[in-house]
Amino acid sequence: MGALKLAVTGAALAAISIASAHAAVTSATANAMAVNETAHVAGSPDKVYAALIQPSRWWSSDHTFSGDAANISLDAKAGGCWCEKLRDGGSVQHLTVVYADPNKKLRLRGALGPFQGMAVDGAMTWTLAPANGGTDVTMTYNLSGSVDGGLQSMAPAVDGVLGEQISRLKQFIETGSPDAAKPKQ
Numbered sequence: 001m002g003a004l005k006l007a008v009t010g011a012a013l014a015a016i017s018i019a020s021a022h023a024a025v026t027s028a029t030a031n032a033m034a035v036n037e038t039a040h041v042a043g044s045p046d047k048v049y050a051a052l053i054q055p056s057r058w059w060s061s062d063h064t065f066s067g068d069a070a071n072i073s074l075d076a077k078a079g080g081c082w083c084e085k086l087r088d089g090g091s092v093q094h095l096t097v098v099y100a101d102p103n104k105k106l107r108l109r110g111a112l113g114p115f116q117g118m119a120v121d122g123a124m125t126w127t128l129a130p131a132n133g134g135t136d137v138t139m140t141y142n143l144s145g146s147v148d149g150g151l152q153s154m155a156p157a158v159d160g161v162l163g164e165q166i167s168r169l170k171q172f173i174e175t176g177s178p179d180a181a182k183p184k185q
Contacts, residue, residue: 023163026140030150035159037139037166043173045103045128048135051173052106052126055082058172063113063161065092076100082108092116095124104128111143113161120145139166 026034041048051058053076061069064084071085072094080097095108106126111118122143129136141162143151168178 023159023166025155025159028152028155030152031146032142032144033151033155033158034140034142035155035162037159037162039137039166039170040131040134041137041170041173042134045130045135048128048137048169048173049103049106051169052128052137058168058178059165060168060178063165076102076106082110098123099125111145112141112158115143115147118145118147120147120151137166137169 022038024036026036028034043051053074055074056070056072059069059072061067064072066084066086072082073084074080074082074097076097077100078097080100081093082095082097084092084094086092093110094112095110097106098109099105099107105128108124109121110116110124111120111122112124115122120143122141124139124141127138127140129138139162141158143158145151147154171180172178
């Protein structure tokens, strides 16, 4: 995932918002940022968790190194890898699972995308809570470290990319396809 793919414009941010999903930069300084993405999903926590741990089914191919989300896998246990296969036998470790409580919480550590080559580290936590006949999903990504220009300059783009992913997860669970335009399969 290149920096250009991460640079989300205001128009793109507006285009990816889906009803019942909310995204926000909750803090942003030169050396730290936090984004919070939420959605109410029409599905039980076990259904949501089962989908969450299959990112190849809902993550956007536009935000992968290989160009194909089908190459992403997640081993949802402590020490497990959110990894991606590359051509010619290569691979990428995006995040490492540090806490897995099925149907309730999944926490991962690491620096996504272009942050991998920078002096930063992050913690991503997915929390699932039964609510109103479905599940409230909250994803937070806290990142800290040193980046030229400061992390605050990158926070809106990170928020846009992660907001898109939680919207795709919601869409996948509720319709069978992460793409709003595609019919249920």
